[in-house]
Amino acid sequence: MTKTLLLLPGDGIGPEVSAVARRVAGRLISQGLALKVEEALFGGASIDATGLPLTPEVLAQAKGADAVLMGAVGGPQWAGQPYDKRPEAGLLALRAGMNVYANLRPARCFSALADASSLKRVFVDGLDLLFVRELTGGVYFGSPRGVETLPDGQRRGVNTHVYTTSEIQRVARVAFELARGRTGAVCSAEKGNVMEAGLMWREDVQALRDAEYPDIKLSHMLADNMAMQLVKNPKQFDVILTDNLFGDILSDEAGMLTGSLGMLPSAAIGDPGTPGLYEPIHGSAPDIAGRGVANPCAAVLSLAMALRYSLGAAELASRVEAAVEAALDKGARTPDLGGTMTTAAMGDAILAGL
Numbered sequence: 001m002t003k004t005l006l007l008l009p010g011d012g013i014g015p016e017v018s019a020v021a022r023r024v025a026g027r028l029i030s031q032g033l034a035l036k037v038e039e040a041l042f043g044g045a046s047i048d049a050t051g052l053p054l055t056p057e058v059l060a061q062a063k064g065a066d067a068v069l070m071g072a073v074g075g076p077q078w079a080g081q082p083y084d085k086r087p088e089a090g091l092l093a094l095r096a097g098m099n100v101y102a103n104l105r106p107a108r109c110f111s112a113l114a115d116a117s118s119l120k121r122v123f124v125d126g127l128d129l130l131f132v133r134e135l136t137g138g139v140y141f142g143s144p145r146g147v148e149t150l151p152d153g154q155r156r157g158v159n160t161h162v163y164t165t166s167e168i169q170r171v172a173r174v175a176f177e178l179a180r181g182r183t184g185a186v187c188s189a190e191k192g193n194v195m196e197a198g199l200m201w202r203e204d205v206q207a208l209r210d211a212e213y214p215d216i217k218l219s220h221m222l223a224d225n226m227a228m229q230l231v232k233n234p235k236q237f238d239v240i241l242t243d244n245l246f247g248d249i250l251s252d253e254a255g256m257l258t259g260s261l262g263m264l265p266s267a268a269i270g271d272p273g274t275p276g277l278y279e280p281i282h283g284s285a286p287d288i289a290g291r292g293v294a295n296p297c298a299a300v301l302s303l304a305m306a307l308r309y310s311l312g313a314a315e316l317a318s319r320v321e322a323a324v325e326a327a328l329d330k331g332a333r334t335p336d337l338g339g340t341m342t343t344a345a346m347g348d349a350i351l352a353g354l
């Protein structure tokens with residue numbers, strides 16, 4: 001049966017890197033993959049056309065697709081909008097609306113790129129981390145939230161970090177299940193030394209492990225220490241479980257371990273049978289947008305994750321990943337990786353490996 005992939009190119013470099021992912025999907029379709037690619041407006045592009053970053057129609061289209069592949073959203077032109085009308089609010093609404101609560105962010109350092117990292121080769125060559133980031137809760141979604149003006153004229157800004165046991169345990173379950181296919185080691189990050197909800201996170205993760213996953217080697221680490229350990233000795237970790245905010249920050253840090261933020265894909269998944277949301281972890285990169293030099297690897301590797309987790313094509317996913325690796329092995333490099341290739345030329349190099 002033909003599956004549907006909804007492409008949401010978004011803003012800035014989003015459309016540039018999405019175009020390469022679309023070409024890769026097109027090649028697979030021409031080779032027999034039963035896939036239909038649809039496209040819709042999202043983020044700032046949708047604000048400009050409709051006034052909303054995510055229209056109800058596009059959310060319905062996303063929920064009706066088998067997988068959604070997003071480029072990136074945001075940019076200075078929309079930064080002045082009220083908070084709930086900004087491109088980023090559309091992304092949060094899409095994640096919440098699709099109920100994709102577990103965000104898998106693999107950070108693999110391809111051997112060819114070990115010298116592109118800001119760390120020495122010995123620390124990153126062969127690195128293969130998997131972040132499992134909670135994606136639909138925590139301080140991103142908690143209430144109360146907002147900014148009020150106090151009687152004395154100063155302002156008071158509030159965001160609320162909040163989790164329930166079920167929200168914690170459903171994402172921990174995803175981490176434990178994935179760890180079973182890897183080394184079995186999971187390290188969970190929080191700030192239980194200063195946050196009650198952080199200590200509760202630790203306790204609820206440990207309780208699930210003790211009740212149902214005795215084979216998992218679970219450890220806990222304070223998130224600030226983890227930020228340091230990730231640059232001291234990143235290979236000590238395998239699966240890393242985090243809340244929404246710490247996962248955002250620590251996965252960008254891990255981006256540099258792999259050579260560039262432009263290398264990291266992600267998969268946001270929910271309950272079995274529901275569509276996944278796939279996106280590079282990088283943003284719209286306003287500083288390089290429009291120049292045709294963005295690294296498309298994260299977008300192409302996100303397509304590979306969609307093939308694996310939502311489109312029932314794990315073997316094609318491996319072929320796409322191998323094509324990216326082959327291009328890098330042959331020396332293909334965009335400027336963020338120390339090269340001079342354009343986005344399109346990098347796409348050609350990847351397609352050559354398919």
Ligand code: NAD
Pocket residue numbers: 013017071072073074075076088091261262263279280281282283284285286287288293294295296298336
């Ligand atoms: P960013 O990730 O867009 O860029 C950070 C730095 O990394 C920039 O120097 C950029 O040029 C570089 N970079 C990122 N992706 C790259 C790629 N594929 N190839 C080469 N270089 C790349 O982060 P930012 O500048 O802090 O944010 C810009 C905008 O993007 C903001 O509006 C932010 O909210 C948004 N954002 C969106 C997403 C998303 O859509 N998923 C993710 C992060 C940030």
Ligand code: IPM
Pocket residue numbers: 074088091092248281282283
């Ligand atoms: C990411 C981004 C988003 C996040 C923003 C754009 C809402 O930084 O996907 O990493 O913070 O989750």
Ligand code: MN
Pocket residue numbers: 248249252281
């Ligand atoms: Mn981020």
